[in-house]
Each structure stands twice: as C-alpha cells, then as structure tokens.
Amino acid sequence: MSLPLLEGDRRERVHALARELHADPELAFEEHRSAQRVSALLEAEGFTVERGVGELPTALRASRGSGSLVAALCVEYDALPGIGHGCGHHLIAGASVGAALLLADALAADPSLDLTVQVIGTPAEEHGGGKQLLIERGVFAGVHLALMTHPTPHTDTYDPVGSTSQAVGRWRATYTGRGAHAAANPSEGVNANDAAVIAQVAAGLLRQRVKDGRRLALVPQQSGVTNIIPATAVVDFECRAPDLEEFHALHESLLDCLRAGALATGCTLEVEALEPLYEPLRQDDLLGGLWNEAMAERGRPLAGSTGVMAASTDMGNVSQHVPSLHPFVGITGVDAALHTADFAAQSAGPEGYRLLDDAAAAMAHVVRRVAADGDLRSQVLARAEELAAR
Template identity: 45%
Template sequence: MTSQTLAAAVDVDTLKKAVSGTIDSWEDRLRQVSRIIHDNPELAFEERLAAETLASIAEEAGFAVERSAYGMETCFEAVRGSGDFTVVICAEYDALPEIGHACGHNIIATAALGTGLALGEVADELGLRVVLLGTPAEEHGGGKALLLEAGAWEQATVSMMVHGAAGNEDFSCAITHSQAVDRFAVTFNGRAAHAAAAPHKAINAGDAATISQIAIGLLRQQLPDGVRLNAFVEHGGDVTNVIPARTVVSAEVRAHDLETLEDIKERMLNCFAGGALASGCTWEVAPTEPRYENLVQNTLLAEAWDRNLKALGRTIVEVSGLGGGSTDMGNVSHAVPSIHPMISVLGASGVPHTIEFATDAGSPAGEQAALDGALGMAWTTIDMVTNPETREALLALQAARRPGATRSPALG
C-alpha cells in the first residue's frame, strides 16, 4: 500500500478515537503497572520485575516478545505489525539508589506500554511495525547506548518516549533539550611511604588528586554558560600513616553539544595532567560508562506532539525544558528521528531526583500523566504515518541510512 493509498483509506479522527478507546480499555491495568513499578524500585540492569511485567502484558495483547533481548537480561523487545514504517517506543524502568522512582520511570514505562497497546491494534491498518523496547539502565549505565551498538534501532523509522516533569503546564517538545555527558575515572599512581618516618620517599597520589581538583575549580571561571564539571575522590588512600600510592577520581563533563563537550573535556584532562606532573605521579583515564549525547528533537515529530497535547486539553508553554540533565535517548536521537518530550504530573511540587517527586510519580496524577503521554505518542505516530509527505520523508531518511549506521560503539 502506497502512502497516498493509505491516506485515502483511513480517517485520522476515527483512528485517534480508536486508539483512545484502546487506552481507555486498558486504563485500570496501566494504572496498576505504574503502581507496581513505582512500589518496587529496581536499579540499573536489575529491573527484572518491571521488564517482566511489561513483557507479559505485551504478550497478552498479541505482541511477539523476546525477553533478554540484544544480550541484555532486563531488556525485552515486543513487536506487532509488519508494515514498512517502524516506530520504536522506549520504556525506561530503572530507579535511583535510596530514593526510588524519583525520576518517574514508572510513568515512562507505563506511557510506553499504553502507546504500544494502542498502536498495536491499528498497526496493520496503518502499515506500521510497532516495537515496544524495554531499555534498562538510563540513570547510569547507558542502556540505550549499549542497545544501539547491538542493533536495536537498525530497522527503526522513528523512535519516541515521554518523561515526567513537575508543574501545571507542559514544555514545548520542539525546544526541550538535554546536555551531553561524558563520565570517566582518572587513576594516579605514585609511591607509598610511611607518612612520619619516610615521607621524602613517597610520591603522593593524594596530592595529584588535590591539585587536579583545584585546577578544575579554577577552570570553571573560564567556561561557557551551561557547561558543568564535576569530580570526586573515589579512592584516596587507606590509612593516615601511609602516603597513598594510588588515588582514583571519578569525573564528568556536561555540555549542550558534542563539539563543546570534546573541547572542555580536553581542558579538564589537562587539569589531571597538571596534577600528575606537579606531584610526580603517572596517570591514566578510562570511561566509566557510555557517553550520553545531547538530545536532538525531530521537528516533524515534536510539532505533532505539541499539537496533540493541546488537543488533549493540556497547556503547552514555549520555554526550554530539561536543560541541565542528560539522557541516553540523546544517543538514539542522533541515530534515528526521535522525540523525548516532557509531560507534567499536574500539581506536582517536587522536582525530579527528589523524594518529593518520587511521591508525585506514584500518585494518581502521575498515573494520569502516563495515560496522557501514551495517547500523545499514539496520536503523534498516527499523524506521521497518515500524512503522505511526512511518511515518505521519514521513510526516505531510513532508506538513506547505510546498514549498521545506528550501531555506534557504546564506549567510542
């Protein structure tokens, strides 16, 4: 079926009412899923209950489900439909240490499931291939970067997810962004000696760490707005009477684009080199997890999302959101046309990564945000596939990708 034939054969309003009806029919189960995931927080790569909960429901709804997909235990891939237009809907479900779902990944997972259930019912009618992808380890670990390397988006035409936020209005997706972040560890090696009897025999790796941190602090004055440097001493010695032969500093650099990040990271590494030179230590650097790239919102998808949220009666504000955080969905957005909008838990007062927001994420308002997010993504997908020009443009981008183009190495 060509795009023009498809457009002539479907009524968009009827389709949107149909997917809305599907989400309504699953509402009680979806709210239950949000509560199950919220009340049983699981850390990165340990999200067994969340992954199985989502996979089992997708299977019940007629999806072909592969558990432990792409060699990752808590990843699953659920597929329904065999059309030429593949939408990959990302379900995050990892929690934060100590404060549980303070980033609202129960909302993300539930919204993704709802979207998949809704689109699955109309997939054949729309020439769609719907992929619900469970993506572990967003908070730390770079699950999507690892899945990209494994080929999870090789057949994708577009990809999307929605993230919870606080407030009474929603940020416009078209101008919502995130920072790139590069995390690494620097190890200094010197020579131990008794701190009182023979300090002159030592090469103090603790000094190297201290000098480096002072240099980083001074560097911050010369940085562009929005750039962030953070570091802490992960290991700095064992006892007071032995000058440490080895210290480890964990560090990260964030910037709004990859070019700036590369430049600032080089300058930050020079601070570590200076610490090593001044103290007489040797030093080495290694990544601690995959780099998270900055988020690139696809204009066609983002504008459709904003229109559909307004159609749901929600208020869109034209100000930038999610400016200081980072997400591995940024990596996906560099590989395929994607969106990562925010949806507010209406009335929430806490901000993400706080106990207050963890409470809000588990509230009825959090459940409603997931339902609205599911419908917004489903309607946005319908807009993309029923508009002949948009569909052809997105399929042309997919066709132009060389095989393996999405499989970027997770660690560079």
C-alpha cells in the same frame, strides 16, 4: 483523527504496571523484575516478545504488526540509588506501554495500516547508556521513528520543538604513586591523594572559564588512613555541554587539570570511560508538531520550548540515528525537583497517572498520523534514511 485513550481494565493494567515498578525500584542493568513485568503485560496483549536483546539480560523488544513503517516506543525502568524512581521512569514505562496498546488497537481496527510497532525495553538510562549499547548491537536497526516522554516537576507542557539535552561523559581517573609510612619516611612516598587534590583545585579554577550552562564535576572515591602515604587515589568525573564540539573541548580542559595533578606530584595517571557518551537530543520537528496537536486536544497548552535542558539522556543517542521525540511534560501540582525522593513520591500521585494517560494517547497519535498519511510518512522515511547514512 480523534484521540483514543486507554480505558477500563487495560488502563488499570498499565497503571498497575507503573505502580509495581515504582514500588519495586531496581538499579541500572539489574532491572530483572521490571523487564519481566513489562514483557508479561505485552505478551498477554498479543505482542511477540524477545527477552535479553542486544546481549543485555534486562533489555527486551516486543513487536506487533508487520508493516513497512517501524515505530519504536522506548521503555525505561532503572531507578536511582537510595531514591527510587526520582526521574519518573515508572511513568515513562507506563506511557510507552500504553501507547503500544493503543496502536495495537489501531492495527486491529485497520488491517491496511502499514505499521510495525516495537516496544524496546532500554536498561540503564541513569548510568550505563543502555540505549547506546542497544544501538551498537543492532536493536534499533530498521526503526524509522522512536518516541518516549519524560515527566517533569512543572505544571506546564513544553513544546518539544527546539528543546535538547546536554552531552555527558563519565570517566574514572586513577593516580598511582608510592606508599610510605606517613611519620617514619613520608619523603619516600609519592602521595596519590595529593595528585587528586591538585586536580580538584585546578578544576575549580577552570570553572571561571566555563560558559554558563556547561557543567563539570569531580568526586573522589579513595579512602585510607592518616598514617599511610596513599599509593593510589581514584576520582570519578564528568562534563556536560549542549553540543559535541564544546563537550570535547571541555573534556580536554578537564583532562589537563587531571594531568596537572600527576605532573606536580610525580604520579602516573590512567583514565577510563565508565559508560558510553550520551549525545545531545535532536527533537524531530515533524513529530513534535504532531505531538503538540495531541497535547492541545488533551487540554495541555504549550508553554514554549525548554531550550537546552541541563540534564542528559541516552535517548539523545537514539535521536542521532533515528527521527525521535522525547517531550518533557509537567505533572500538575508537583514541585519537587527531579532525582529526589520527593519527586519519586509526588510522581506516584493521581496527576502522574493522568499524565501517563495523556502521554500514551499523544504518542499513539503521532505514530498513527505518520502511518496513515502518505506525505508525513515519506518525510519521516526520508529523514530516517538521512540519519542512517551519517
């Protein structure tokens, strides 16, 4: 099966979409203009667009076809505060939209292709877990496979088979003590900030017992003045691990550090989750093999698996419920690290858009192969049924 590419005016429209997203970054759950741009392009291409799906104003679902195999292409478009698209979401969005247009062409050329294509606009990947919210609210119900691609600051193309991402959870700890005048009667106060300091020291000492590759971070949020014993202190914290068992164990150890601060100072402690848990990424081997075929045809030799990426993604949550693929593909010549202003700038160059074209073609290839091959289709549907029953 040959590998069609975006061409002509349609390629320019997809590139223009990515450039507009890059030039007008919006933060999590605030991606109104981005979602509208994606919706407008797909609507103009004959897709039926539902806006605000899953009770999220910046989420969308655009559909084409009515086949029994339902393939979802995930679109991300939230940016990073003060950085913009330092994770390449403009390219992620463009690649998924481009793949959808190529699959629309396949449906038009072969009416017997038993396929429904959905483009799902997923807000708040950076913070907020938009995909998990959409899962909980039924937006991914009935989907049999889901794909997206992620640019990286490397010249290599990575084999997605065997790669994964870390689970991550984020919380807010609030200490409550008792305020007092710092000079006149400090002994009558219960210093909430001291509790936060003790927790940070304990977490620092915990690091020597944390295995390589596991991560924890505490970021104090409190402010105050020197002549007041602070009655409250707030610490935002997170932890990461490659599997859920280790993640929950690390989380409990970190909670012990926070409890130590409360116990030592006499403060009370309240902990609340800031966003849904991001689960580890399960790359589907069958989909990965088809992706690798397409990358080889595009002249992107594989450099082996990335193994466990230090980063986390809410696409991991999708992959726990639906056979999924989230390959990492390097932008040739880009050496800036992800989540930096330099990467945001470098990813907007010509090589970033060449990657967009190749990723769009490869994702479309994966879906077409599954839809057209009875054996592959049966394997994917069986896997989808297995995951849905978990």
